[in-house]
Amino acid sequence: QSVLTQPPSVSGAPGQRVTMSCTGSSPNIGASSDVHWYQQLPGKAPKLLIFGNTNRPSGVPDRFSGSKSGTSASLAITGLQAEDEADYYCQSYDSSLSASVFGGGTKLTVL
Amino acid sequence: EVQLVESGGGLVQPGGSLRISCVASGFIFSDYYMTWVRQAPGKGLEWVGRSANKGDNYITNYAASVKGRFTISRDASGNSLHLLMNSLKIEDTAVYYCVRENWYYYQYWGQGTLVTVSP
Numbered sequence: 001q002s003v004l005t006q007p008p009s010v011s012g013a014p015g016q017r018v019t020m021s022c023t024g025s026s027p028n029i030g031a032s033s034d035v036h037w038y039q040q041l042p043g044k045a046p047k048l049l050i051f052g053n054t055n056r057p058s059g060v061p062d063r064f065s066g067s068k069s070g071t072s073a074s075l076a077i078t079g080l081q082a083e084d085e086a087d088y089y090c091q092s093y094d095s096s097l098s099a100s101v102f103g104g105g106t107k108l109t110v111l
Numbered sequence: 112e113v114q115l116v117e118s119g120g121g122l123v124q125p126g127g128s129l130r131i132s133c134v135a136s137g138f139i140f141s142d143y144y145m146t147w148v149r150q151a152p153g154k155g156l157e158w159v160g161r162s163a164n165k166g167d168n169y170i171t172n173y174a175a176s177v178k179g180r181f182t183i184s185r186d187a188s189g190n191s192l193h194l195l196m197n198s199l200k201i202e203d204t205a206v207y208y209c210v211r212e213n214w215y216y217y218q219y220w221g222q223g224t225l226v227t228v229s230p
Contacts, residue, residue: 002155036216038156045208045220046148046156052216089156093215099174100146100158100215 004103011109020106022073022090033093035073040087085110113137113219115209120224133192133209140190141165144212149205199228
C-alpha cells in the first residue's frame with residue numbers, strides 16, 4: 001500500500017489529452033511538500049518529468065504539465081503519442097515518516 | 112554529462128550480505144545528496160535511503176523497511192556511493208538505482224543493478 005495513491009491505469013488515443021492523479025494526505029502533499037513526476041519506459045530507468053509540482057526539466061516537451069491542489073496532484077499529457085506509453089510515478093516527501101514516498105504508479109496505454 | 116553506474120548486484124541467500132556500488136561522474140560528487148531507490152520485479156518504486164552532501168556532513172537516512180540492516184556510505188577520496196545490505200530478506204529482491212538528488216527530487220538515475228535474494 002503506497003502512501004501516495006495513483007490509479008493503476010489510464011488510456012487514450014493518439015492526439016488526445018489524458019490526466020492522471022496522485023492523492024496524498026496532510027503529512028505529505030497536504031503539508032506543502034512538492035510533488036514530482038517520473039516516466040519509466042519499459043525496461044528502462046525512471047526519468048524526471050516534472051519537478052516542484054509544475055516545472056519541466058530541459059528537454060521534456062511542453063505536452064507534459066503538472067499541477068497541485070490541496071492533498072492531490074495531477075499530471076496531464078496533451079497530444080498523446082505512442083512513445084508516451086509508459087509507467088508514471090508521483091513522488092513527494094512525508095514529514096511524519098521523514099522519508100521520500102512514491103505513488104504506486106500509473107500505466108499509460110496509448111490505444 | 113552526469114553519469115551514474117551501479118555495480119555489484121547478484122544472487123545472495125536470505126540472511127546474507129551484499130555491497131553494491133555506484134560510480135558518479137560529470138559533477139562535483141561531494142556537493143550533492145545521493146539516494147538509493149529500489150524496484151521489486153513488476154512493482155513500483157521505493158525509496159531506500161540517502162546520503163547528505165559534504166556540507167551536511169554526509170548524514171544518512173533510511174526507510175523503515177531497511178533501517179538497521181542497510182548502510183549507505185561514500186568513498187572519502189573517490190566519487191563512489193555504496194550500499195551495504197545485511198540480513199537480506201527475499202523481499203529485498205529488486206533493481207537498485209543510484210540517484211542524484213536535488214531538493215528532494217531525483218534528477219539523474221543510474222541504469223540499476225539487480226539484487227536477487229533466494230535460497
